[in-house]
Amino acid sequence: MTTSTVQTATAKKPRSTPKAPDSDRARAENSLGRKLVAPAIVLMLVVTAFPMIRALYLSLFDYSLTDPDERSFVGLQNYVTALTDSLFWRDTANTVMIMLVTVAVELVIGFAFAMVMHRVIFARGVIRTSILIPYGIITVVSGFAWQFAFSSDNGFVNGWLPFLDDTFDWFGAYDSSIVAIMVSEIWKTTPFMSLLLLAGLAQVSEDMIEAAKVDGATWFQRLFKVILPNMRAAIMVAVLFRALDAYRIFDNIYVMTAGANGTESISFLTYRQVIEQFQLGIGSALSVLLFLSVLVVAYLIVKIFRVDLASARQEG
């Protein structure tokens, strides 16, 4: 660990020296750099930007794959249809709710796990291995495992929860279905969250915590005034990634409820329009709206955390 930090320190030196005076060399470097990134850029754009532009174009048509000859230009009609449909707003509200609840729960549990992993000095390999299993497991498998666990015929959850009747049907109503979906989502992704937070925790200086302790700070004060403010960057990265991931929730809903009882997410709605109903026109409009809403969510998170950073700076 120490050697690698020394290496980074020395590696930074040549970069800070003034640019090479030899412009031929600079030009060659520029051209090599571009050649090396070109394949990556092309691949990333071919599969995202190009289809997205096509979706933008298709969204202006009334276009169904079951009847491809009947394609007609309708302008923004598809967007009006989508945005005035209560289904769109219900699914968006659902998605936002799932995002807020799962990320909040994951943050708390993930932080607790990170604290334990940070302090533990034995059995580190075992913990690392077990924490990576939910991370690596296929989401569909997690969905199945939890669907069967909650099932009243073959599951164990009803039997283990003393306040529930053994015949309670988790997938019979909205509230309990959405809880089951969120449990599967939280189970699978908390480990990832805790690893990111652990990395942030490792960067908080022990001396600072010790100094706070000597000054008589309680455990809570140390946590909220020393540890958390010093790992804000790691928390922000973890929240941003997980929130956007949660906003795209699809696999668990597909496997566990298939959208029954109003548990659809916005991704699921888009998928249903395009693949199951072959409505490429309105489906493309929904795709564009989904993309835009992800941008909005990303913007809001970055913005909210920036505000936080600024206010923290004023305090200090």
Next chain:
Amino acid sequence: MKQKIGLGVGLAAILVWCLLPVAWIISLSFKSQDAVSNGSEGFLPQPGGGAGWQNYSDVIGDDQFRRAILNSIGISLIATLLSVVIATLAAYAIARLEFRGKRFVLTTALVIAMFPVVSLVGPLFDMWRTIGIYDTWLGLIIPYMSFTLPLAIWTLSAFFREIPWEMEQAAQVDGATSWQAFRKVIVPLAAPGVFTAAILTFFFAWNDFVFGISLTSTETARPIPAALSFFVGPDPFSRPASLLAAGAVVATIPIVIIVLLFQRKIVAGLTSGAVKG
């Protein structure tokens, strides 16, 4: 002492959290299909309701399932290999060279990492059918590559920043070109990082569901997550649970093996990009 007990409890909580559902799906895979269709509550198979290895031999004997496993292995490995090669080139340039457009590459990678995959399903479905790669391996390999590139590029450029670059300059002083210095000096040093990026890429490809169900229609290219979800028709409420559980366990084995062998590398890879930005 009090702290030690707290740690022990926390440790136990982590292990239970991570492993209980895995133990559950394994236990379920040993319940007999008769017991499951009659309703077999509880965590462990009831007396007389066990199936031994029957579910596993049924699943392995199923042509569609075997085909799906083969598809998943083939598609994921090819996508991983190609993606890592391309990402290595890009990450080298980002970590090491000064060139115009570097910011553009990083921004593109960031946007794509956040991209809502489902919004591409419609246009890709249409495009792939037009150019004739719908329901083929290639039709899945291409999107898997695009969506694993950002993660691979980040992880790799974080690793590459740690490499002692003086050695490259030394090679250049000795008369090597930029390309030779890259290939002969840096590649061997970077191999561990490349390997980590490969594991993370493989996980993504193995886990993918959205492309798997929407860009395939037959067993010629359908990967394992999609095959599991189509195992018995569209009704999500009456599935042969124990058979599916056995299939799920089989699909998880490669992941468990990789985790057991390379846990340290995976953790380093997952956190390196995040912390150093």
